[in-house]
Amino acid sequence: MPRTTLLGLSLLGACALPCAHAQSYSPDQFLLGDWSGERTRLHEQGVDFQFTYVNELAYNTQGGDSHKGTYSDQLMADARFDLQRLFGWQGAAFRITFSNRNGQSLTQEANTGTLLAAQEIYGYGSVTRLVQLYYQQALLDERLLLKVGRLPMSGEVFPFSCTFQNLTFCGTVPGYITPNWFTWPVSQWGAALQAQLADDWWLNTAIYQVNPRFTENSQGLNFGSPSGTTGHLAVGELAWKPLLAGLPGSYRVGVWRNTGDFDDIYQDVDGQPIGLTGNAPEHHDQAHGWYAMAQQRVYSAAADPARGLTLFANFIQSDRDVSAIERVWHLGAFISGPFAARPQDEIGVALGRLEVNPRSARRAQQSGTTDQRADVEYPLEVYYGVRLTPALTVRPNVQYTRNPGGFDHDRSVVVWGLKTEVSF
Template sequence: MRETGQFTFGATLDMETLAGIEGGTFQGTVTYRRGYDLGEKAGLGVLQQVQEVFGRGQTWRLTQFWYQQEFEGSGIDLKFGRLTMGEDFAAFSCEFMNLTFCGSQPGNIVGDYWFNWPVSQWAARLRVEAENDLYAQAGVFEVNPKNLENDFTIGHFKGATGVLLPLEVGWTPALGANRLPGTYKVGGWYNTADGDDVFLDVNREPQPVTGAPPLSRSGRYGGYVMVQQQVTGRAEEARTISGLTLFLNLTQADRKTSRIDNQVSAGLFYTGLLQARPEDVIGFAVGRTNVNARAERDFPGPRQQAEKPGAEYAAELYYGFHVAEWLILQPNVQYIVNPGGFDHNKDIVVFGLKANLVL
């Protein structure tokens, strides 16, 4: 048994009220992560963490420090400062405990340069809202490994290796007579920083055989598709009041430099299944995290006898009890097949309890 947690302290400032700047917003957030990793203690050997709130260092961080300016009547807004990638690009909720179903999916498979919450980066994002609930947005994010260090700082000004350039287009309709909200996204990214080839050495020979330094690739890239749609029940102002919501997330990274090259997950949320508890939410999801076969090819000698990793499969079911406006208790069970992508590893069952307090 292991527990871990996160404390978040934040403030949102309306700059029109404070300084007369119409459409301006400032956001500052500090996080503190603490606790212990069940995966390490129990030797689970999983590709995706079973405690989504653990990771990226048990330390204090400046997670958000940005200014956003909306230009009235134009549909354009600009955000800049210290941002996390998943705030705007491939954004997804984090209700589940298994990381397969939590947060911005690209960060789950190329987390060495796509940094999700609570790690922030110097960045800017431009978004344009069009008619018919369409939008497009693009960003520029610094790629700097120093951001992963466990020191509290407003931001590093040296050590960048390149820039990450995400692009996303989407549709956010309210469908049917009940105006049920949905989100449909297609996006991609390009990282200008070099990356090591997962198979070839500098002479374009199998690197695990030769032992020579890996071939350096210029740039890394990938893409994603995300769909979420409420299909039954009621909604108000794009917020689910009751009913069933379905989702599907798919991410593919380049196979030249990514050891984990794709992830897919699908699931549902159901709000108010029990009439006596209208605010409670049930969540269920299944997912697959794939190890790049190019990184695990057959090689001469004893390595041929070793099992090569393939894909890890995960499922999770939770029930969220809204005990009070400030407290949600969420027991859950996870089932993981082929931990680490290895067929010989025994399946894993994890029982968890997630508590969310908002003061």
């Protein structure tokens, strides 16, 4: 769909990034400002629009098959309707989101061999998609929050930020290594419930339809549901959000169970190695896994509390019967306001460890795909985020990957990137 058409649709009621919305509204957040006061008037009546454009440049300077650059982008339009302000429906809201993605993947074009992509914004085709279409209801003095409708399998659980450009360190990472877990911008029917158990404890649960056909470009603007549903994905997450020494933190543990259709990564229907027999794989009707997340502010400047240091660490364990990547580890830091003269800038540093499933590695050797056994890949990214205005941020970054694909004899990959985010 042409972008002019997409923008026209979004003016009638569309969407954006799942971040800056009505909680901290200011017309300064948008490049186009207050629309001569119309945006603020709509906000006060309960209607918020946001249009967001993200692009990611990436250039491979070492490793892979070639040194080249690629460009990928995403245009999003978002609308949120506060039904309490509009119609007096206590605690109710409605949201609709569309996205349009285009461009190329450096990981594919330069054949870098890394396990995950150098541009997180690339994926699921160059197409316009319905990303969100849900009704939200707050209950019990807002201690319960229910969402029902079309949802991506992300956002409600494993809520890691997407400021990094490498896919390893962005968004709902369990979905990148688990079959039949379809993340943003693909959506399917589902429901999510957030329950506040105590002042600093939450229980988050979600259940999603599993239908691989939603990933097809032809289904991008299907408001219904095509045939092909194979099961459901259920996720449960316990979250603790304390103040430690007066500084905020977030600690989460989650488990999931997916009842979609899965092929065994190693065994055939007779229990023998697929790499040797070439027979059809053994079938599984479920897969499961778990994750843990920790993020803690450890320092805030006395003169400006917005400046400080936040540390994070994440762990993901996938189902070794069906996943080529068995475990993922992250650790890193966000430095907010690294310089007094640049209090809105940010530095991000992340180091990862991606462990290839030994069963998958053995299959590749047995089938003759490679004479090496894949083991562990170590990606690293460092970015400097320059907030030029409240509506415009650029993040030059460098990505270094040791043992791309888990092969310790392959040359390390070095990618230079630039991520730009604009909110209109």
